[in-house]
Amino acid sequence: MPMILKGFNDLSAFLETPKNVVIVGHRNPDGDAIGASLALKHYLTKKGHHATVVMPNDYPDFLQWLPGSENTFRFDWQNSQSQKAIQKSEIIFLLDFNTLHRVGSDMQNTLEKYQNDFVMIDHHQQPDDVKFMYSDVNVCSTSQMIYQYIEMNNDLSLIDKDIATCLYTGIMTDTGSFRFRSTTSKTHRIIADLIDKGAQNDRIHNNVYDSNSYNRLLLLGQALSNLQILPEYKTAFITLTDEEKKRFDFQKGDTEGVVNYALSLKGIIFAAIFIEDKEQSIVKISFRSKGTFSVNKFSRNHYNGGGHDNAAGGRSESTMQETVDNFCSLLKDYKTELEVSYEI
Ligand code: 5GP
Ligand code: MN
Numbered sequence: 001m002p003m004i005l006k007g008f009n010d011l012s013a014f015l016e017t018p019k020n021v022v023i024v025g026h027r028n029p030d031g032d033a034i035g036a037s038l039a040l041k042h043y044l045t046k047k048g049h050h051a052t053v054v055m056p057n058d059y060p061d062f063l064q065w066l067p068g069s070e071n072t073f074r075f076d077w078q079n080s081q082s083q084k085a086i087q088k089s090e091i092i093f094l095l096d097f098n099t100l101h102r103v104g105s106d107m108q109n110t111l112e113k114y115q116n117d118f119v120m121i122d123h124h125q126q127p128d129d130v131k132f133m134y135s136d137v138n139v140c141s142t143s144q145m146i147y148q149y150i151e152m153n154n155d156l157s158l159i160d161k162d163i164a165t166c167l168y169t170g171i172m173t174d175t176g177s178f179r180f181r182s183t184t185s186k187t188h189r190i191i192a193d194l195i196d197k198g199a200q201n202d203r204i205h206n207n208v209y210d211s212n213s214y215n216r217l218l219l220l221g222q223a224l225s226n227l228q229i230l231p232e233y234k235t236a237f238i239t240l241t242d243e244e245k246k247r248f249d250f251q252k253g254d255t256e257g258v259v260n261y262a263l264s265l266k267g268i269i270f271a272a273i274f275i276e277d278k279e280q281s282i283v284k285i286s287f288r289s290k291g292t293f294s295v296n297k298f299s300r301n302h303y304n305g306g307g308h309d310n311a312a313g314g315r316s317e318s319t320m321q322e323t324v325d326n327f328c329s330l331l332k333d334y335k336t337e338l339e340v341s342y343e344i
Pocket of ligand 2: 032033096123140141142174
């Protein structure tokens with residue numbers, strides 16, 4: 001899919017005078033959504049605008065240290081402040097998601113009534129059509145796209161330590177620390193520039209990856225002991241029940257990255273994690289793959305989800321056991337695709 005850049009000359013003209021801006025990421029924001037949003041906020045502030053980040057809900061502790069995070073609203077529990085910021089705004093940036101339902105139904109209702117224009121900057125497939133768009137599925141992260149947006153505006157000299165730190169974090173988390181196929185030489189050049197501009201790579205890695213609680217490691221231990229391998233389909237999957245989450249005092253973000261352990265097995269090219277969420281009565285699923293097997297398509301077809309070719313998410317409204325049984329029975333239809341997906 002080619003890059004889409006729509007209306008950005010008009011957008012530049014619109015942003016020539018100071019504006020009230022709101023920046024929104026997807027529900028359960030990850031490092032890329034938060035990093036891109038905070039970086040854009042710092043940049044727009046430097047350009048004379050008043051920018052507010054409104055996230056649909058809270059995010060993990062290991063992202064709360066990011067500069068500017070303390071002034072971010074969570075739409076679900078800071079609803080009146082969030083609504084007020086949205087009402088006052090003259091334009092809304094939608095970052096790191098491709099369709100409005102990704103913000104969750106409450107916030108989606110509010111955004112659907114919004115009278116002014118949206119700008120979407122995102123790297124997911126099949127984006128909705130909004131007035132101002134910069135979409136590129138070939139870029140590893142929305143954070144890299146924010147760097148490129150700043151570059152388009154000839155403003156790279158405005159990138160300071162805070163912006164560099166936020167962008168570095170977003171690129172690092174969405175590329176699995178610069179190891180996925182989406183990581184290009186350009187990504188590395190941008191990362192080098194961000195280090196030159198003040199991003200402290202060792203501190204950022206430490207803050208994000210070496211800040212585990214003891215319970216989080218115990219939960220990981222439980223997840224690994226639940227791992228099941230289906231060698232005939234080069235597939236491995238992990239389950240976590242609500243009871244197991246409670247036993248290890250589950251906190252937001254504790255399961256992030258766990259699915260990658262299934263993918264780290266030799267010979268495995270398709271991995272899934274099924275996480276029971278009794279509060280929402282769903283099983284939340286993450287999929288990862290190597291090579292040509294598209295988990296985006298798989299999740300769209302069977303789990304009401306989507307994402308990227310090699311990393312996607314979805315959900316099931318059945319019980320854990322039914323969900324897992326259904327998943328295993330689906331694999332038969334994908335045996336050939338899975339066999340040829342990735343030469344090891
Ligand atoms: P994760 O598995 O880490 O939650 O998400 C992997 C990728 O899939 C991310 O890019 C995320 O935005 C996307 N994703 C996760 N869950 C969903 C979902 O329910 N629907 C869609 N469309 N995308 C999802
Ligand atoms: Mn992203």
